[in-house]
Amino acid sequence: MRQYAYRAQIFHLLDDPQHDAEAFQYFKDGLLIVEDGHVKAVGSFRRLAKTLRASTKINHYKNHLIMPGFIDTHIHFPQVDIIGSYGRQLLDWLQDYTFPAELAFKDSKVCVETARFFVKELLRNGTTSALVFGTVHEGSADALFAEAQKKNMRLIAGKVLMDRGAPKGLLDGKDLGRAATKRLIKKWHGRGRLGYAITPRFAPTSTPEQLAMAGVLKAENPSVHVHTHMCENKDEIKYVGELFPDSTDYLDVYEKHGLVGDKTVLAHGVHMSASMCKRVSANGAAISLCPTSNMFIGSGLFNLSQLRRHKVRHALGTDIGGGTSFSMLMTMNAAYSVCQLRDLSLSSMDAFYMATLGGAKVLGMDKYVGNFELGKEADFVVMDLKATPLIARRLKIAKRLKALLFAIMILGDDRMIAETFVMGRSVYKK
Amino acid sequence: MRQYAYRAQIFHLLDDPQHDAEAFQYFKDGLLIVEDGHVKAVGSFRRLAKTLRASTKINHYKNHLIMPGFIDTHIHFPQVDIIGSYGRQLLDWLQDYTFPAELAFKDSKVCVETARFFVKELLRNGTTSALVFGTVHEGSADALFAEAQKKNMRLIAGKVLMDRGAPKGLLDGKDLGRAATKRLIKKWHGRGRLGYAITPRFAPTSTPEQLAMAGVLKAENPSVHVHTHMCENKDEIKYVGELFPDSTDYLDVYEKHGLVGDKTVLAHGVHMSASMCKRVSANGAAISLCPTSNMFIGSGLFNLSQLRRHKVRHALGTDIGGGTSFSMLMTMNAAYSVCQLRDLSLSSMDAFYMATLGGAKVLGMDKYVGNFELGKEADFVVMDLKATPLIARRLKIAKRLKALLFAIMILGDDRMIAETFVMGRSVYKK
Numbered sequence: 001m002r003q004y005a006y007r008a009q010i011f012h013l014l015d016d017p018q019h020d021a022e023a024f025q026y027f028k029d030g031l032l033i034v035e036d037g038h039v040k041a042v043g044s045f046r047r048l049a050k051t052l053r054a055s056t057k058i059n060h061y062k063n064h065l066i067m068p069g070f071i072d073t074h075i076h077f078p079q080v081d082i083i084g085s086y087g088r089q090l091l092d093w094l095q096d097y098t099f100p101a102e103l104a105f106k107d108s109k110v111c112v113e114t115a116r117f118f119v120k121e122l123l124r125n126g127t128t129s130a131l132v133f134g135t136v137h138e139g140s141a142d143a144l145f146a147e148a149q150k151k152n153m154r155l156i157a158g159k160v161l162m163d164r165g166a167p168k169g170l171l172d173g174k175d176l177g178r179a180a181t182k183r184l185i186k187k188w189h190g191r192g193r194l195g196y197a198i199t200p201r202f203a204p205t206s207t208p209e210q211l212a213m214a215g216v217l218k219a220e221n222p223s224v225h226v227h228t229h230m231c232e233n234k235d236e237i238k239y240v241g242e243l244f245p246d247s248t249d250y251l252d253v254y255e256k257h258g259l260v261g262d263k264t265v266l267a268h269g270v271h272m273s274a275s276m277c278k279r280v281s282a283n284g285a286a287i288s289l290c291p292t293s294n295m296f297i298g299s300g301l302f303n304l305s306q307l308r309r310h311k312v313r314h315a316l317g318t319d320i321g322g323g324t325s326f327s328m329l330m331t332m333n334a335a336y337s338v339c340q341l342r343d344l345s346l347s348s349m350d351a352f353y354m355a356t357l358g359g360a361k362v363l364g365m366d367k368y369v370g371n372f373e374l375g376k377e378a379d380f381v382v383m384d385l386k387a388t389p390l391i392a393r394r395l396k397i398a399k400r401l402k403a404l405l406f407a408i409m410i411l412g413d414d415r416m417i418a419e420t421f422v423m424g425r426s427v428y429k430k
Numbered sequence: 431m432r433q434y435a436y437r438a439q440i441f442h443l444l445d446d447p448q449h450d451a452e453a454f455q456y457f458k459d460g461l462l463i464v465e466d467g468h469v470k471a472v473g474s475f476r477r478l479a480k481t482l483r484a485s486t487k488i489n490h491y492k493n494h495l496i497m498p499g500f501i502d503t504h505i506h507f508p509q510v511d512i513i514g515s516y517g518r519q520l521l522d523w524l525q526d527y528t529f530p531a532e533l534a535f536k537d538s539k540v541c542v543e544t545a546r547f548f549v550k551e552l553l554r555n556g557t558t559s560a561l562v563f564g565t566v567h568e569g570s571a572d573a574l575f576a577e578a579q580k581k582n583m584r585l586i587a588g589k590v591l592m593d594r595g596a597p598k599g600l601l602d603g604k605d606l607g608r609a610a611t612k613r614l615i616k617k618w619h620g621r622g623r624l625g626y627a628i629t630p631r632f633a634p635t636s637t638p639e640q641l642a643m644a645g646v647l648k649a650e651n652p653s654v655h656v657h658t659h660m661c662e663n664k665d666e667i668k669y670v671g672e673l674f675p676d677s678t679d680y681l682d683v684y685e686k687h688g689l690v691g692d693k694t695v696l697a698h699g700v701h702m703s704a705s706m707c708k709r710v711s712a713n714g715a716a717i718s719l720c721p722t723s724n725m726f727i728g729s730g731l732f733n734l735s736q737l738r739r740h741k742v743r744h745a746l747g748t749d750i751g752g753g754t755s756f757s758m759l760m761t762m763n764a765a766y767s768v769c770q771l772r773d774l775s776l777s778s779m780d781a782f783y784m785a786t787l788g789g790a791k792v793l794g795m796d797k798y799v800g801n802f803e804l805g806k807e808a809d810f811v812v813m814d815l816k817a818t819p820l821i822a823r824r825l826k827i828a829k830r831l832k833a834l835l836f837a838i839m840i841l842g843d844d845r846m847i848a849e850t851f852v853m854g855r856s857v858y859k860k
Contacts, residue, residue: 346713
C-alpha cells in the first residue's frame with residue numbers, strides 16, 4: 001500500500017497532562033508517516049526520513065504545525081443559521097430561535113443542504129470528529145450521517161427525542177421516537193466510522209415515559225452513546241425541579257431512567273453540586289464544557305476545579321448555535337477566560353488535551369483517534385503558524401512549546417487551519 | 431478639489447441609542463461622497479448619484495457595508511508582543527510580562543519598528559482612532575506619533591509616567607517625567623490630527639509627588655487628555671488602598687491631584703462603587719471598558735447597568751496586550767458576553783455606538799469623527815459581508831438591520847475589514 005509522509009513541526013499528547021505533565025511529544029522538525037489511512041510512524045524527520053520507501057514523496061510544510069484533528073464533544077448541526085442571534089438566555093433562546101429554526105428540518109432538502117455546509121465548516125475549522133445533535137426529524141440525522149460518511153469522518157450523532165415543551169412539529173409521535181431511533185441505529189451505528197447517540201434534548205422536553213423509552217433503547221443497544229444537556233442555566237435547573245418533583249436533582253432524572261453511564265455525554269454542567277459531580281464521576285459519564293455558549297447566552301462560568309477534584313471526565317464543545325464559533329481554538333480561548341474569571345489558569349497542555357485526546361476519550365474513540373500513536377487513524381490538521389500578521393509576529397517570539405501552544409489557542413481561529421486530513425485523506429485545504 | 435464616491439450599504443449612528451433609539455441612518459444602497467478628506471454627503475445612491483460631478487468615478491462595493499472607522503479608547507502599543515501570555519492576573523501580569531517587554535523600548539529602533547507594526551495592525555482591523563499608552567521612554571511616544579502622522583490618523587497618545595513599583599529602567603528620573611512630557615506635548619499636541627494624553631500608568635506606580643506633577647501639567651495644558659487605569663482588579667484596588675491610606679477610594683487618588691475631568695479616560699472601571707460612578711459622572715470623565723482583557727486576565731465582569739444608571743460616559747477599548755484582539759468587532763462580541771453574564775443584553779446599536787461615535791465622544795473628537803455627518807473627516811471602513819463562508823451564510827439570513835449588525839459583531843473579525851480609509855485616503859486594503 002502507498003505511503004505518505006508529512007514534514008512539519010509535530011505535536012500530540014500521550015495522556016492527560018493532569019496525570020502526567022510530560023506525556024506529550026513535540027518534534028521541531030518532525031515527520032508523520034501514514035499508510036492505509038493509519039499512523040505508521042511519528043518522530044523526528046532526521047530519525048524517520050531514512051525509513052521511508054524510495055517512492056514516498058515528502059510533503060514539507062514550512063512554518064506549519066501538524067497535530068491531531070480537533071474533537072468537538074457537543075454541537076447542534078441544525079443551528080448553524082441561528083449563530084449570533086440576539087438577546088436571549090437558555091429557555092427563551094430555545095423558544096425564540098432554536099425551535100423555529102429546527103422546524104425547517106422537516107424538509108429533507110434543508111437537512112441535506114445544512115449537513116453539507118456543517119461538515120464542510122467542521123473540516124474548515126480542523127474538527128475531524130464530533131458528537132452532534134440533529135433535530136427531532138429522522139431525516140436530519142440521516143442527512144448528517146450520509147454527509148459524514150462521504151468524508152469518512154469518525155462522528156457520532158442522533159435524532160433528538162422530544163415529546164413536550166416544544167412546537168407540535170418538533171415532537172415525537174405516539175411511539176415516543178422509538179421506531180425512528182431504532183432505524184437510525186440499525187442503519188448507521190458502526191457503519192464505517194459512524195456511531196449513534198440516543199439524544200433526548202434535555203429533561204424539560206421529554207416526559208418520564210420518553211426518558212424511560214430512551215433508557216430501554218440504551219439497554220438494548222449498549223454500544224450506543226447517550227447525549228443530552230444538563231445544568232446549563234439556573235432557570236432551567238429550577239424548571240427541571242418543578243417538572244420532576246420526585247427527583248432529588250437534575251442528574252437524578254437521567255439516572256432514574258438508565259441514561260447515565262460511561263457512554264453518556266452531558267453538555268454544559270455549569271452549575272453542579274458536589275453530589276452530582278461524585279455521581280457523574282462514579283458512573284463514568286462525561287461533561288462537555290461549552291464556554292463560548294455559556295458566555296454568549298449568559299449561562300455562567302463552569303467550575304473546572306470542581307470537576308477535576310471529583311475526577312469528572314470532561315472535554316470541550318462548541319455548542320453551535322448557542323456557541324459562537326466552530327473553531328476549537330476559539331473555544332479553548334474562551335475556556336481560558338472562564339477559568340481565569342474563576343481564578344484558575346488553564347494551561348495550553350490541558351486545553352489542547354481537552355480538544356484532542358481528551359475529547360476522544362470522552363467520546364470513547366481514543367482507541368482510534370486523538371493522537372498519533374502507532375496504528376491510530378490518521379485524522380490530523382496542518383496549522384499555519386503565519387496565518388495572520390499578528391500570529392506570525394507573536395509565534396515567532398514564543399520560544400517554548402507551552403508558550404507557542406498558548407499563543408496559538410489565544411490568537412488562533414479557522415485561518416490557522418491550512419489543511420485537514422481524515423484517515424490520511426486531505427478533505428480541506430485553505 | 432477632487433471628489434470621491436463610494437457605493438455600498440452604509441450605516442452610521444447620529445446619537446447614543448440610549449437617548450434616541452432611532453438616531454441612526456442605514457442605506458441599503460448608499461453613497462458616501464468625500465471631498466478634500468471630508469464627508470460631503472451621505473445618503474441613498476438613488477438620491478445622491480445625480481449630484482455627482484461628471485468626472486467623479488464611483489467605487490462600487492457589492493456585498494459590503496461602509497461604516498465609520500472604529501475607535502479604540504484604550505490600548506498599549508508596546509504590548510503587541512505579549513498578547514496571549516499565560517497564567518497571570520493584573521499585578522503579576524505587569525511584573526512578569528509587561529515590564530520586561532516595556533524595558534526594550536529604551537531602544538529607539540524597537541520603538542519605531544513596533545509603532546509601525548502597531549499602526550498597520552490598527553488599520554488592518556479598521557481602527558482609525560485610538561487612545562494609546564506608550565512606555566516610560568520619550569522615544570516610544572515619539573515613534574508612535576511619527577507613525578500615526580504618516581497615516582494622518584486622529585490619534586491620542588502619551589509616554590507613561592512611573593516613578594515606583596517597576597524596574598529601574600522603567601522609572602522616570604528626578605524631574606518625575608515632567609520635561610519629557612512637556613517636550614512631547616509641545617512637539618505633537620495639536621500637530622495634524624494628533625493629541626497628547628498625560629499618562630500615569632496607575633496609582634500604584636506613581637508617588638503622590640508624580641501624580642501632583644501630572645496634575646500641574648494638566649492644569650498648564652488644559653486641552654490635553656489624561657489617560658490612566660482604575661479599578662481593574664480586586665487585588666489592585668486593595669493595594670491602592672494600602673498605598674494611599676489618606677484617600678477615600680481609588681478615584682479619590684486621581685481627584686486629589688486634579689486628574690479627573692472631562693478629558694480624562696479611566697481604563698476598566700470593573701469594580702466601582704456607586705459613589706465613584708457618581709463622581710466620575712459629575713466630573714465628566716469617561717470609562718474605557720475592555721472586555722477581552724477583563725476576561726483574559728480574569729479581572730471581572732464590568733457593570734454596564736450601573737454605569738448607565740449613573741450616566742457615566744463610556745466606550746470600548748481592546749487593551750492590547752491584556753486584551754486578546756485588535757478587532758473592535760471581537761471586543762464588541764466580548765462586551766456582549768460580559769453583559770449577558772450580568773443579565774443585560776447589549777444591543778448591536780449600543781455596541782456599534784460604543785465602538786464609533788461613543789468612542790469619539792469619550793475621546794473628545796466627535797466634532798471630527800465618529801459618524802458621517804456633513805463636514806466630518808472621512809475615516810471609514812468597508813466591511814466584507816462575505817468574509818468567511820459562515821459569515822456569508824449567516825448574514826444572508828439576517829433580514830433586519832439590527833440582526834445584521836449583531837451577527838457582524840458576533841461573527842466578525844479583522845477579515846471583515848476589506849478596506850480602511852483615513853481622511854478619505856485608502857490606508858489598508860485586504
